[in-house]
Amino acid sequence: MRTLNKLKLSLFSLILIFIFGCHSSESNNTNLLAPTISIKLVDKSGDFEEVNVEVVDVLIKMDNDWISLNSNQKVINLLDLTGGVHEILVDKFPIPPGTLKQIRLVLGENNTIVIKNDFNEGVAHDLKTPSAQQSGLKLKVDALIEEGFTYDFVLDFDVDKSVIIAGKSGNINLKPVMRVTTEVSSGIIEGSVLPVDESAVASVVDTKGTSETEDDEVISAYTNYNGDFALWGVPTGTYEVVLTPVDSNSKYKVTTVSDVEVVNGDITVIKPAIELALKEGTITGEILNKNVVVTASIVVNGIDIQVNTNQEGVFLLENIPIGVYKITLTPADGSGLVKVELNNEEVKEDQINDLGDITLPEV
Known part of the structure; x- marks a missing residue:
């Protein structure tokens, strides 16, 4: 019985050694996994119909060496990258540990912009990108890259600042302005x-x-x-x-x-x-007829807004969306006065349209 117990104990010890040995080996392998990098492209802003850029490659500078991340060559309309939409340029590409000093976005020659003409038609124009084509757009990073981690970078392309419309030459140039951030920070x-x-x-x-x-x-x-x-x-x-x-x-x-x-x-x-x-303004005026209440009304988006004159005969229509309106001045029943309509009265943002002194005619 003692011999059997010793055998069981020895077998159990071997199993524990095997299990812990496997875990230790797996842990060491995990620690030695190469770090990976992902890069997304988003659009900061741009008031055009289309801005199409050809991405040829994405490079990174690790310590003193430039490494290609083998990004697929593609043409991207930057204005599609809104509302949370992004373009993945690099997805979990393994890189060596060290210091990531720069990211370089290399563009090709197939870059175009679509702008509406005087007839509200979209017209395509070439975008010239000499500096980006030759050496790539360099973005300073200076991030420490360690084994076993995944690093996600976001390239934010500012279209408004990047598109330069030349004066007399008529050329439209692309001088990329971008910022780089990490999702974790x-x-x-x-x-x-x-x-x-x-x-x-x-x-x-x-x-x-x-x-x-x-x-x-x-x-x-x-x-x-x-x-x-x-x-x-x-x-x-x-x-x-x-x-x-x-x-x-x-x-x-x-x-x-x-x-x-x-x-x-x-x-x-x-x-x-x-x-x-909504941009809003105010309409006011003063009714000179004495001892009568007058209702000033205006129709805004199908809704009738009304206000009565105060003791001094002044009415004030506030928070009226900008636009051109008809103002209706309706005297109280039995006043012996006639309703008056004032057409084409304009309401401007943060301004008071003073209709001045108004006398309602008698019946």
């Missing part, structure tokens, strides 16, 4: 804007944690056809998100959402959808 703000057909730019200001404004950076993105937007590479903090209509003649004004918190590595979704505020 920044967050994303996502949201939607109403109405969806009102194109807007969403933006926040990264103050870099200082009171100085010289190093402030504006992170912005256009809404897509669904009204969605995504702000990539926003550092941890609390922000005011600003929504600015693209059309300066829009009936909507700049709208803000305060106290939006961002956490590194997380996506902050603003809910519910953000309704753009």
Whole structure:
């Protein structure tokens, strides 16, 4: 019996040694796994119909050596990269440990831009990118790359600043302006804007944690056809998100959402959808007829808005969306006065349209 117990104990010890030996071996293999890198391309903003760039390759400088990440050559419309959409240029490519000093985006020659002409038709133009074609756009990183980790980088392409329309030559040049962030050291703000057909730019200001404004950076993105937007590479903090209509003649004004918190590595979704505020103004006037109450009314989007005169005969129609309206002045029943209609009265943003002194005629 003792011999059998010893055999059982020896067999159990061998099993434990085998199990722990396997775990130790697996652990060592894990520690020796090469780090990997992923690179996404997003569009910061751009007010064109299309901006197509040909990506030939993505290179990184590890210590003193340049390494190709074997990115597939492709033509990308940067304006498709809105509302959280991104293009994966490199997906979990193994790289050696060390210091990643730079990322280089190399563009080809098949770059075009589509701009509407005077007839509201989209016309394609060549985009000239001499510097990017020759040596690639270099982005400073200086990140320590260690074994066993995956590193995700986001390249934010600022189309508005990158497209340069030359004067007399008529050339349209692409001088890429980009910023690079890591997903682990920044967050994303996502949201939607109403109405969806009102194109807007969403933006926040990264103050870099200082009171100085010289190093402030504006992170912005256009809404897509669904009204969605995504702000990539926003550092941890609390922000005011600003929504600015693209059309300066829009009936909507700049709208803000305060106290939006961002956490590194997380996506902050603003809910519910953000309704753009209408540009508004005021209409006022004074009725000179004594001892009579007059109702001033205006129809806004099918809704009748009314206000009565005060003791001094003054009426005030406030928070009226900008536009041209008919103002109806209706005296109280039995006053012996006639209703008056004032046509083509304009309401301008943050202004008071004073109709002045008004005397209603008698019956």
